[in-house]
Amino acid sequence: MAIELKDLTKRQDNYSQWYNDLVIKADLAEQSAVRGCMVIKPYGYAIWEKMQQQLDRMFKETGHVNAYFPLLIPKSFLSREADHVEGFAKECAVVTHYRLKNAPDGSGVVVDPAAKLEEELIIRPTSETIIWNTYRNWIHSYRDLPILCNQWANVFRWEMRTRMFLRTAEFLWQEGHTAHATREEALDEAVKMLNVYADFAEKYMAVPVIKGVKSANERFAGALETFTIEAMMQDGKALQSGTSHFLGQNFAKAFDVTFVNKENKPEYVWATSWGVSTRLMGALIMTHSDDNGLVLPPHLAPIQVVIVPIYKNNEQRDEITAKVTPIVEVLRKRGISVKYDDADNRRPGFKFADYELKGVPVRLAIGARDLANGTVEVMRRDTLQKSVEQLDGIVDRIGALLEEIQDNIYQKALKHRESMTRTVETYDEFKEEIEKGGFILAHWDGTPETEEKIKEETKATIRCIPLDGDKTPGKCMVTGKPSAQRVIFARNY
Numbered sequence: 001m002a003i004e005l006k007d008l009t010k011r012q013d014n015y016s017q018w019y020n021d022l023v024i025k026a027d028l029a030e031q032s033a034v035r036g037c038m039v040i041k042p043y044g045y046a047i048w049e050k051m052q053q054q055l056d057r058m059f060k061e062t063g064h065v066n067a068y069f070p071l072l073i074p075k076s077f078l079s080r081e082a083d084h085v086e087g088f089a090k091e092c093a094v095v096t097h098y099r100l101k102n103a104p105d106g107s108g109v110v111v112d113p114a115a116k117l118e119e120e121l122i123i124r125p126t127s128e129t130i131i132w133n134t135y136r137n138w139i140h141s142y143r144d145l146p147i148l149c150n151q152w153a154n155v156f157r158w159e160m161r162t163r164m165f166l167r168t169a170e171f172l173w174q175e176g177h178t179a180h181a182t183r184e185e186a187l188d189e190a191v192k193m194l195n196v197y198a199d200f201a202e203k204y205m206a207v208p209v210i211k212g213v214k215s216a217n218e219r220f221a222g223a224l225e226t227f228t229i230e231a232m233m234q235d236g237k238a239l240q241s242g243t244s245h246f247l248g249q250n251f252a253k254a255f256d257v258t259f260v261n262k263e264n265k266p267e268y269v270w271a272t273s274w275g276v277s278t279r280l281m282g283a284l285i286m287t288h289s290d291d292n293g294l295v296l297p298p299h300l301a302p303i304q305v306v307i308v309p310i311y312k313n314n315e316q317r318d319e320i321t322a323k324v325t326p327i328v329e330v331l332r333k334r335g336i337s338v339k340y341d342d343a344d345n346r347r348p349g350f351k352f353a354d355y356e357l358k359g360v361p362v363r364l365a366i367g368a369r370d371l372a373n374g375t376v377e378v379m380r381r382d383t384l385q386k387s388v389e390q391l392d393g394i395v396d397r398i399g400a401l402l403e404e405i406q407d408n409i410y411q412k413a414l415k416h417r418e419s420m421t422r423t424v425e426t427y428d429e430f431k432e433e434i435e436k437g438g439f440i441l442a443h444w445d446g447t448p449e450t451e452e453k454i455k456e457e458t459k460a461t462i463r464c465i466p467l468d469g470d471k472t473p474g475k476c477m478v479t480g481k482p483s484a485q486r487v488i489f490a491r492n493y
Helices: 015-025 044-062 082-091 129-138 184-202 250-254 279-288 315-335 348-357 369-374 393-418 427-434 450-458
Strands: 029-031 038-040 072-074 091-095 100-101 109-111 116-123 145-158 170-180 210-213 223-231 238-248 257-261 266-268 268-276 303-310 338-340 362-367 375-379 385-388 421-423 439-444 461-466 486-490
Touching: 015 029, 015 170, 015 279, 038 044, 044 145, 044 170, 044 279, 082 250, 129 145, 129 170, 129 250, 129 268, 170 184, 184 210, 184 223, 184 238, 184 268, 184 439, 223 279, 223 393, 223 461, 223 486, 238 250, 238 279, 250 268, 268 279, 279 393, 303 315, 303 348, 315 338, 315 362, 315 369, 315 393, 348 362, 362 369, 362 393, 369 375, 375 393, 393 421, 427 439, 427 450, 427 486, 450 461
Parallel strands: 303 338, 303 362, 421 439
Antiparallel strands: 029 038, 072 116, 091 116, 100 109, 145 170, 170 268, 210 223, 210 461, 223 238, 238 268, 257 266, 362 375, 375 385, 439 486, 461 486
């Protein structure tokens, strides 16, 4: 049974299948009866809850508040912002009727043609339009600004090719929508939230990211500027892990949202939106996990420590329980999530394999001999190394070990990204290097035409124009025209 739990496809054999296997076998999610939609299982949802709770704290620390807006959006709202509707038109699911009735021949239920909606409704692919229609009622004067709202919600985009967590038709996310009196305030907000996302990714997910600006071709539909954090997965592909958009006054103009400024003159409001989704679950899996299963960063693991007793009879189990219970209580008081698994329905070997598969950062095993010696076996999931530790002082040791694991998996991911990041000068060199995966730093002339040519010929896209790093100008690798700085190319999820 334990062998079956660990029977994953090897990453080097088929990375895509390894990922799919792991999502299923680690009890994170499964396919649903609805095409393109997934069921997030309790263990997977527990990880998402940890992400959600930490992000929510970070949002509130920066002055944001939560609200909720409707799932259904009048179709006419989307058509008010031309770029926005063009960007989402192919992904929209449309509600046309509001009632079913029994079929005349008794074969089941059918749509009642008499219950056709006067105006069709869109299941939200994103909420800018419904929110800015609402903000029109909230904003009248500069005294009403800024509005700093976030909502936790589900959205629906009719994806043709789906993969659990990475790209599904329905997914969970948060979307921030803010309104400001000046262009500078809105731009500052967009950059601030980009930095919040980057801090979360690196300090909690242990995923190193590059902060940058999207090219015009890759911007969010309706934005003047899109800021992004880009992460590299183990197979060398990029994953866009969070975006923050400077929307200018586009949505304010589309929905006639104005305010009277301090000079008593009417002016359109400035806007941002920003979001991350359950796609972060995919990033977490693909950045750290191995052929034995998940490797979870301790800061986001639902179970940080599991303790497994090894006993031959109930008397031994009771002795171990008596020794372990105070340790469990102290760990919990220190905010460390711990599980004491003394259930009789599974053997220790099965439990070890299961918790290894699910990425529990630290596992303790204690038997009768350990009890006599005052010791415990400690295994860390990131390296699979085992050690025998003294029970006295084990709480402090576990606290330090969790932080050590958190840092170690971040450093491992950072070293991998650095080893897979290369600089090229010519297009021929680029074509050769992109086949190896990773981030390619190259000069680009800034035109959509050159960007599209590269994408068509190599399947690589500009992931971002980095905010930090080398700003030395040069010549485009394709056209030889002037380039302001190197940009990051990669193939992506």
